[in-house]
Amino acid sequence: MKARTMGRHFRESLKSLGRNSWMTFASVSAVTVTLLLVGVFIVIMMNLNQLADNLENDVEIKVIAEPAADAETVKQLEKEIKATPGVASVLYASRDEELDKMIKSFGDELNLYKQSNPLGDAFYVKAADPHKTAEIAIKIDKYANTYKVVYGEGKVEKLFNVLNMSRNIGMVLILALLFTAMFLISNTIRLTIVARGREIEIMKLVGATNSFVRIPFVLEGIWLGVLGSIIPMAVISISYYELYEQWEPRLQNELFQLMNATPFIFQVNGLLLFMGIFIGMWGSFMSVRKFLRA
Amino acid sequence: MIVMKDVYKKYPNGVVAANGINVEIGRGEFVYVVGPSGAGKSTFIKMMYREERPTKGDIIVNGINLATLRNKRVPYLRRQIGVVFQDFKLLPKLNVYENVAFALEVIEESPKQIRKKVNDVLALVGLTQKARMFPNELSGGEQQRVSIARSIVNVPKVVIADEPTGNLDPETSWEIMKIFEQINARGTTIVMATHNREIVNTIRHRVIVVDGGMITRDEYEGVYGYES
Numbered sequence: 001m002k003a004r005t006m007g008r009h010f011r012e013s014l015k016s017l018g019r020n021s022w023m024t025f026a027s028v029s030a031v032t033v034t035l036l037l038v039g040v041f042i043v044i045m046m047n048l049n050q051l052a053d054n055l056e057n058d059v060e061i062k063v064i065a066e067p068a069a070d071a072e073t074v075k076q077l078e079k080e081i082k083a084t085p086g087v088a089s090v091l092y093a094s095r096d097e098e099l100d101k102m103i104k105s106f107g108d109e110l111n112l113y114k115q116s117n118p119l120g121d122a123f124y125v126k127a128a129d130p131h132k133t134a135e136i137a138i139k140i141d142k143y144a145n146t147y148k149v150v151y152g153e154g155k156v157e158k159l160f161n162v163l164n165m166s167r168n169i170g171m172v173l174i175l176a177l178l179f180t181a182m183f184l185i186s187n188t189i190r191l192t193i194v195a196r197g198r199e200i201e202i203m204k205l206v207g208a209t210n211s212f213v214r215i216p217f218v219l220e221g222i223w224l225g226v227l228g229s230i231i232p233m234a235v236i237s238i239s240y241y242e243l244y245e246q247w248e249p250r251l252q253n254e255l256f257q258l259m260n261a262t263p264f265i266f267q268v269n270g271l272l273l274f275m276g277i278f279i280g281m282w283g284s285f286m287s288v289r290k291f292l293r294a
Numbered sequence: 295m296i297v298m299k300d301v302y303k304k305y306p307n308g309v310v311a312a313n314g315i316n317v318e319i320g321r322g323e324f325v326y327v328v329g330p331s332g333a334g335k336s337t338f339i340k341m342m343y344r345e346e347r348p349t350k351g352d353i354i355v356n357g358i359n360l361a362t363l364r365n366k367r368v369p370y371l372r373r374q375i376g377v378v379f380q381d382f383k384l385l386p387k388l389n390v391y392e393n394v395a396f397a398l399e400v401i402e403e404s405p406k407q408i409r410k411k412v413n414d415v416l417a418l419v420g421l422t423q424k425a426r427m428f429p430n431e432l433s434g435g436e437q438q439r440v441s442i443a444r445s446i447v448n449v450p451k452v453v454i455a456d457e458p459t460g461n462l463d464p465e466t467s468w469e470i471m472k473i474f475e476q477i478n479a480r481g482t483t484i485v486m487a488t489h490n491r492e493i494v495n496t497i498r499h500r501v502i503v504v505d506g507g508m509i510t511r512d513e514y515e516g517v518y519g520y521e522s
Contacts, residue, residue, distance in 0.1 A: 005402050019387050202383050205343075206397040206444065207372035 013219035023192035030188040031228020034181035039236045045170040052163040056130040061137045061151040067120040069145045074121045091124040186283030193287040200291045210292045217284045225280025233269045295321045295483045301351035311337035313507035324478045327487040329504040376445030376453040380460035382437045384429040391425040394444045415443045435466030455486040494518035
């Protein structure tokens, strides 16, 4: 295809938006409404996902060494724990630090124990993959000189199950919404193209190749997608930024953190724009295809 | 120019619209196709520009066998054939000039050539003054002239017309016929389906009568009629 022809397609697609202004309006509105829904949903899902990640990463294994073990043995145990496959980090806390922590939470009466500390040294172990926590805990429990290995048995599994389920539900909902959006938008575009079936018929009669007919429509679909994604992008950017500014300071030390506004908003915007363009293109492509058979 | 050999066409609903058609139309001929409604006239015409495909048999137009022509090649066939319809088939949102230029844009003609060819052909059909008007601002006869201009602007070897005067009053019909005569005089083959007895009987040309999906009569300098 000649560059001149591509220029013609480009101009035609823009002109056609204006010529068919009502249809343009209908398609752009459909894209706007659905992308807005999808966008809001993605923002909520991503933040919930982050919460889930934080919860998961908060899971750790506490390994208490045998209180009678000497420093050398404890060092050996630390080495063993660190060498365990799947272990991401090991934080050592001496028996005295452990006691201080207990005194802080349970009160000064425990000061009594400072004379002879009954506690053992402790290791706080994080798994590279939080889902393998239980597996790793069981392994560590078999090492010599461990007094106790705690990781919240039962609770952790339940938490993971709930989080997994919520993630899956979120994914299904997003996919369903996307599918509905595609269907809705491509249907609207189809209607606008059906109304122009005569135009396509004439193009074919005078000897237009299929791609010559198709390209202006597909370009037009792209414009519809771009136009339709402007409002959702603006609304989501502004409102998320506001929300972030308002709430971020209040959530400083909470487990639930909002996603940082700056890369996140751009990512969501990029995704919305991409979806708008893709849906517009796809909708036009599928609709024109019907007329190009035969 | 156009050859049909044992052409047979059966539609999915069982209607047989062509039942063994054999015909040969030479270069530069002017042929009327007449026959009652539902006799297979339209199918006969449509098969020539590959709007319909024969179920059996061969159709050769300008050396191309349409029975075996792949869909992808159809646009290139169409560029060698001009088609004119009863309902004009103009693009309502383009003006006269743009409607004619459209046929050249489609074949990626250069802007300079487009300007020249469109102006020439508009002069031929007498619409130079109305180039900037839109189809809904024109009379039926003028719209048909635009449609003819579009069909001949890239100088096809064949023009196929499906009742081009069907929607026009007698006087306008004669004007349209004059234009077809001119085009024919330049050596272009013309195949025209028509119901207009007066035209067929006055401007004498070859007459092919299609009835029941078959050619029942084929006469040079023939007259209108298919009752016999």
